[in-house]
Amino acid sequence: MLKENIKRLALGILAFVSAISIGVASADNVRSYGTDLSKYQGNTAQFVRNDDEFTIAQVGGMYEDGSSYTQSTYTNQVKSALMQNKRAHTYIWLQTGNNSYLAKKAVNTFLPTINSTVPKGSIIALDCEAGYGNDINGNTNAVLDAMTTVKNAGYTPVFYSYQGYAHAHFDMNRIIATYPNSFWIAGYPYRNGIYPAPMEYFPSDNGVCIWQFSDHGSGANSVALDYDIDLLGITKNGYKNGNANKPVTTTPVIQEAKEDKKVINDTKTYTVKSGDTLSSIATRFNTTYQDLARLNNIASPYVIYPNQVIKIKGDNTVANNTSNSATTYVVKSGDTLSGIANKFGTSYQSLASLNGISNPNYIYVGERLKVKGYVSTRAYKVTYGDTLSGISNKLGVSVSYLAQKNGINNANLIFVGETLNY
Known part of the structure; x- marks a missing residue:
C-alpha cells in the first residue's frame, strides 16, 4: 500500500486503545499477526515471523476514470500462503471517488478471480487511501455500495485507510454503523516492524478490526512488508475455526494448494516440462529458484531443459555450530565474505582460498561455501526497546560488527x- 509520510500518525495524537474502540480485542487469544501483499513482494507469500497466521493479497485496483489493473501475483500469493498454512484474504485498490457505479464495478470486475481463488466468507478489503475529493457524503455512499456488493457476493467487507484520511473524506460513523468492526486502520508509530505491536501507540478509533502498524516488517531476502495485527479475529472468517487448512468452501486455487502440498510431501524430484522455468518450478513447490539452483548445482543464467530431473528436496544442512571440520554454508541475501568469515571464526582470505574465489567482493545468494572453524555460540536476544547501538554498548562490540556478523543491512x-550472534 502507499508509503506516504502523511500516513504515519504523529505520536502525540496516538492514544492507548480503549475498550469501546476494539470491543473484545483485549483477549489476547483472538489476536493474530499477518502481512498484506502486492506485486512488490513477488509470487511467494511473505511473512515477518514463522507464527504469523494470515496475509491479505492485492487482486488489483480501479481508478476514478474507470481504468483498472490486475496483480499477476495474486493467485500465486494466495496459493503460497495456503501452502504455508496461513489464512489468505483479498484487497482491492479503490480509487473511484464518489462514483457508486465505479465502486461497485471495481468489486464486480475482480469477483471472478476472487471466486476462483479464496474461500467464501473471507475478507475483501477496499483500500481507500487516495483519489477522494471533498464530497464526504458521496464518497461514503460509494464505499458503502461497494462493501454491500462484497457482502452480497458472500465475503466479509472491510474498509482500509489511515485515520486522518478516513475522517477527512468519509463519514466513518455511517460506515461503522452499517458494517460494525470493519475498519482496517493504518498508522505507523515506528518505521521498523517491531513485534509485538506497540499497543500503547494504537490509533484509537471506533470499529477497528485490524491495525497495520508497520510498513517495514522484514520478509525473505529483506523484502519490506506491511505488518498487521488482527484485533478481533476477523481474519479467521472463511476458515473453519480459523484453521487455514479448513476453508469453508473450496476453489481451484485452494485445491491446487492442497495437491501441491501433497506433492511436496511425497516428491523429492520433478521432471522438467516444456515451458518450465526454475522460478515457476520453485513457485509450484513453495521454494525459491536460488534454493533449487543450489540443490541441483545449476549456475546462472539457470538454464534447464525438458525431461531434466530436478531435485526438490535434499540435504539443506549448513554449518554445525560446534564443528571445526570443513563443512558448508549457504550464502543468504546480505551476506559478505568477511561477514561469513566472522561467523566461523576465520578470515575472508581463508574462505576465498578454500573456495577458489578470485574476487572476495563477489558471492551470490544460494552459493555453497566450504568453511572451517567454530561458530560463535554467544548470542543476545533482542528485547523491547533495544537498539543495535545500545546492544553493541552492552556487549562491548561495534554496531558495524553486529550488523556484519548477523547480515543486517539496516x-x-x-x-x-x-537472536543476534556476537
Missing part, C-alpha cells in the same frame, strides 16, 4: 525476539 531495523 542498523535501525531489528526485531523483538531476534
Whole structure:
C-alpha cells in the first residue's frame, strides 16, 4: 500500500486503545499477526515471523476514470500462503471517488478471480487511501455500495485507510454503523516492524478490526512488508475455526494448494516440462529458484531443459555450530565474505582460498561455501526497546560488527525476539 509520510500518525495524537474502540480485542487469544501483499513482494507469500497466521493479497485496483489493473501475483500469493498454512484474504485498490457505479464495478470486475481463488466468507478489503475529493457524503455512499456488493457476493467487507484520511473524506460513523468492526486502520508509530505491536501507540478509533502498524516488517531476502495485527479475529472468517487448512468452501486455487502440498510431501524430484522455468518450478513447490539452483548445482543464467530431473528436496544442512571440520554454508541475501568469515571464526582470505574465489567482493545468494572453524555460540536476544547501538554498548562490540556478523543491512531495523550472534 502507499508509503506516504502523511500516513504515519504523529505520536502525540496516538492514544492507548480503549475498550469501546476494539470491543473484545483485549483477549489476547483472538489476536493474530499477518502481512498484506502486492506485486512488490513477488509470487511467494511473505511473512515477518514463522507464527504469523494470515496475509491479505492485492487482486488489483480501479481508478476514478474507470481504468483498472490486475496483480499477476495474486493467485500465486494466495496459493503460497495456503501452502504455508496461513489464512489468505483479498484487497482491492479503490480509487473511484464518489462514483457508486465505479465502486461497485471495481468489486464486480475482480469477483471472478476472487471466486476462483479464496474461500467464501473471507475478507475483501477496499483500500481507500487516495483519489477522494471533498464530497464526504458521496464518497461514503460509494464505499458503502461497494462493501454491500462484497457482502452480497458472500465475503466479509472491510474498509482500509489511515485515520486522518478516513475522517477527512468519509463519514466513518455511517460506515461503522452499517458494517460494525470493519475498519482496517493504518498508522505507523515506528518505521521498523517491531513485534509485538506497540499497543500503547494504537490509533484509537471506533470499529477497528485490524491495525497495520508497520510498513517495514522484514520478509525473505529483506523484502519490506506491511505488518498487521488482527484485533478481533476477523481474519479467521472463511476458515473453519480459523484453521487455514479448513476453508469453508473450496476453489481451484485452494485445491491446487492442497495437491501441491501433497506433492511436496511425497516428491523429492520433478521432471522438467516444456515451458518450465526454475522460478515457476520453485513457485509450484513453495521454494525459491536460488534454493533449487543450489540443490541441483545449476549456475546462472539457470538454464534447464525438458525431461531434466530436478531435485526438490535434499540435504539443506549448513554449518554445525560446534564443528571445526570443513563443512558448508549457504550464502543468504546480505551476506559478505568477511561477514561469513566472522561467523566461523576465520578470515575472508581463508574462505576465498578454500573456495577458489578470485574476487572476495563477489558471492551470490544460494552459493555453497566450504568453511572451517567454530561458530560463535554467544548470542543476545533482542528485547523491547533495544537498539543495535545500545546492544553493541552492552556487549562491548561495534554496531558495524553486529550488523556484519548477523547480515543486517539496516542498523535501525531489528526485531523483538531476534537472536543476534556476537
